[in-house]
Amino acid sequence: MKKLFTLFILMWGFMYLEAQNTYYPQAFFDKKLARDMLGFGNSTIEGVASTKQKNNWGIKPLLGEKHYAPKGTVIMLFPVTPYFEEFYDMRRKYENKKTTVYMSEEAFKYRVEALTDDHGRFKFEKLKPGKYYLETIVNFTATASYQQQTGTSDAYNGYGAYLYSTPIYSTFFYGYSAANRESKFVEIKQDGELKEIKL
Numbered sequence: 001m002k003k004l005f006t007l008f009i010l011m012w013g014f015m016y017l018e019a020q021n022t023y024y025p026q027a028f029f030d031k032k033l034a035r036d037m038l039g040f041g042n043s044t045i046e047g048v049a050s051t052k053q054k055n056n057w058g059i060k061p062l063l064g065e066k067h068y069a070p071k072g073t074v075i076m077l078f079p080v081t082p083y084f085e086e087f088y089d090m091r092r093k094y095e096n097k098k099t100t101v102y103m104s105e106e107a108f109k110y111r112v113e114a115l116t117d118d119h120g121r122f123k124f125e126k127l128k129p130g131k132y133y134l135e136t137i138v139n140f141t142a143t144a145s146y147q148q149q150t151g152t153s154d155a156y157n158g159y160g161a162y163l164y165s166t167p168i169y170s171t172f173f174y175g176y177s178a179a180n181r182e183s184k185f186v187e188i189k190q191d192g193e194l195k196e197i198k199l
Contacts, residue, residue: 043190046196049075050120053143072116074113074114075134077132139179140178
């Protein structure tokens with residue numbers, strides 16, 4: 001029985017991997033260019049990281065409640081090289097529940113990280129002019145609701161004879177943990193520039 005169970009787990013894992021498609025950019029990664037773009041300058045990018053709970057259609061409503069990134073959330077900054085542009089374009093076009101697009105390990109190393117404070121704020125300093133991509137995953141607690149029938153309301157005529165019943169529904173609320181990816185392209189045009197953004 002134990003061997004049968006192990007075989008089932010292995011088969012399930014293989015089927016899952018088969019169902020997942022993984023892609024990488026084919027462009028050449030120029031580490032010298034990436035290193036140069038991440039060199040020291042006099043510019044700053046600072047901002048606040050937040051997200052909104054998605055509705056049933058997977059859309060973040062404009063007037064939805066903001067959830068600020070918890071303290072210690074990692075914000076990643078990447079130089080926008082030709083390699084990164086291909087990666088982003090592929091992810092935008094092809095990524096879904098069955099397809100994932102990754103950067104190479106080497107390309108992923110060329111990034112800078114910052115941590116958020118108690119209010120979701122972060123700051124990147126000593127940046128050179130250039131184009132950057134910022135990304136983070138904001139974890140938050142969301143609220144959802146569902147309706148459940150909790151009784152019926154019976155209707156009778158003037159003689160006391162039963163006519164029909166109408167169901168009575170109650171709304172119940174519950175909390176759950178969720179996470180959204182938030183990102184933004186930022187361009188610094190002049191050395192010494194300060195960019196304030198909302199991520």
